[in-house]
Amino acid sequence: MAHLMAEPPNVRLKISNRSENVLLVREVLTGVAETIELDSSDLYDIRTAVTEACNNVVLHAYEGQEGPLEVDISASADAIEVVVRDYGVGIRPRIRAPNEAALGIGLPLIQALVHSVEFTDADGRGTELRMRFLAPSRCAFEPLQEDGDVPSPADEDLVSTTALTIAPASLARTVLPRVLSVLAARADFSTDRISDAQLVADSLAAHAPSSLGSDRLSLTVSVKARNLELCVGPLGAGRADRLILDSDVDGLGPVIEKLTDDRRVAAVGSSEVLALQLVDRE
Numbered sequence: 175m176a177h178l179m180a181e182p183p184n185v186r187l188k189i190s191n192r193s194e195n196v197l198l199v200r201e202v203l204t205g206v207a208e209t210i211e212l213d214s215s216d217l218y219d220i221r222t223a224v225t226e227a228c229n230n231v232v233l234h235a236y237e238g239q240e241g242p243l244e245v246d247i248s249a250s251a252d253a254i255e256v257v258v259r260d261y262g263v264g265i266r267p268r269i270r271a272p273n274e275a276a277l278g279i280g281l282p283l284i285q286a287l288v289h290s291v292e293f294t295d296a297d298g299r300g301t302e303l304r305m306r307f308l309a310p311s312r313c314a315f316e317p318l319q320e321d322g323d324v325p326s327p328a329d330e331d332l333v334s335t336t337a338l339t340i341a342p343a344s345l346a347r348t349v350l351p352r353v354l355s356v357l358a359a360r361a362d363f364s365t366d367r368i369s370d371a372q373l374v375a376d377s378l379a380a381h382a383p384s385s386l387g388s389d390r391l392s393l394t395v396s397v398k399a400r401n402l403e404l405c406v407g408p409l410g411a412g413r414a415d416r417l418i419l420d421s422d423v424d425g426l427g428p429v430i431e432k433l434t435d436d437r438r439v440a441a442v443g444s445s446e447v448l449a450l451q452l453v454d455r456e
Contacts, residue, residue, distance in 0.1 A: 183246035183257070184315055184345060188326055188337040191235060191243040191260065196228045198336065198356055199245050203256075205349035210249050210311035220254055220307050223287040227258040227303045230281075235262030235301065242329050249315055253289070254307045261300035261329075315342060327394055334397050341390040343383035351375040354395065354402070358452070361397050367454040370433045371402065374452065377421040377429040378406060385413035400454040407447030414439040414448040 187202055189195040200221050207217040224245070231243050244259040284305065285291055294302040327335045338353060340346045351372045358371040382391050396403045409417065418437055421430035430437070436451035 181248065182341065183248045184341055185245075185247040185349065186337075186339045187245045187247075188332065189243050189245075190240050190332040191231045192240065192333075193229075193232045194360070195243065195336075196225055196232065198353060199224060199228050201352040201356055202245070202338075202349055203247065205352045206247055206249060206254075206345065208348040209345050210315075212254070212309055212311050216254075216307065216309035219287045220256065220309065223284045223305055223307075224256050224258065226281070226284050227256075227305065230303075231258065231260045231262070231301075235260035237263055240333060242332055249311060252308065252310050254309050254311075255304065256307075257302060257304045259300065259302045315345070331396075336395045336397075337393075338395070339390060339392045343379075343389050343391040346379035346382070346391050347376075350379045350391075350393075354404075357395050357397050358402060361402055361454070362400055363402075363452075363454040364456045367452070367456070371452055373423055373426070373429050374404075374433055374450065377423045378404075378417075380423060381417055381420055382406060382409075385409045385417045402452045404450045404452075405447055406450070408442060408445035409448060411441075411444060411446060414446045417448060 185202055185206060187199060189198060203221050203224060204217065206212075207220075212220075228243065228245070235241060235243075241260060241262055244257075246257040246259070248255045284303075287307075288305045289308045290306045292304040294304070326337050336353070336357060338350075340349055354371045354375040355368055358368040363371065378391075378393075383389065391406070392408070393404055393406045396405075406417075407414075418430045419428055421428045423429045426432070430450065433452070434450045435453045436449075438449040440447045440449065
């Protein structure tokens with residue numbers, strides 16, 4: 175059977191295996207579903223199965239310690255494929271045949287909800303659970319091409335940092351505001367400041383595609399108490415300042431300039447990375 179994941183995923187999320195991060199995965203799935211106009215019952219099944227897979231990583235992959243959790247999402251006209259990956263001790267439960275008794279709670283539920291599932295163990299160096307859902311959507315993404323390595327935080331930084339890659343970049347319109355809203359709430363932002371974070375996300379989603387060197391938006395978000403720091407890139411040379419100036423949303427003017435507390439541009443080879451800071455001082 176051919177896999178959707180032969181192409182790069184439409185979304186890659188790299189986070190810590192903390193239980194609170196399962197909500198981020200669910201919000202990303204909801205954003206993708208909104209863009210492709212997925213039926214709500216199909217979304218429910220997908221979110222339930224993926225939640226179970228992520229909970230397995232939270233509870234078992236690192237034997238009570240923290241470690242990376244990666245989730246890849248790919249969408250075609252007739253199917254969604256989600257890969258949940260860890261780099262832990264390597265757990266390989268056997269997927270039961272249809273006439274066998276259930277194995278427990280999580281994996282039998284996953285098996286009941288998916289069209290196909292594959293479980294791969296890397297000899298004690300991690301586990302990959304690949305789930306394919308037959309879920310017709312009203313629009314599909316064009317096949318993606320590999321676009322080189324995407325900057326990613328070190329595993330030890332994932333305690334406070336979320337890494338997200340979205341392609342095509344237009345998909346960010348429904349994904350990025352959801353992610354930033356969850357992270358702003360986690361940073362203990364006020365309701366007003368959470369709304370500001372949503373506006374910054376809306377602006378990045380609307381204007382970043384024209385500033386990218388490709389149709390792929392990559393960013394990291396670091397969370398501290400009442401503080402968010404976003405790093406967006408790689409951007410084309412000279413595009414970061416233009417992104418700040420051309421960040422109007424709904425006639426509000428340059429949202430990034432107005433609502434962020436600090437803005438820095440760093441050169442990375444022939445590209446740029448834009449660092450934005452949002453602080454809640456209330």
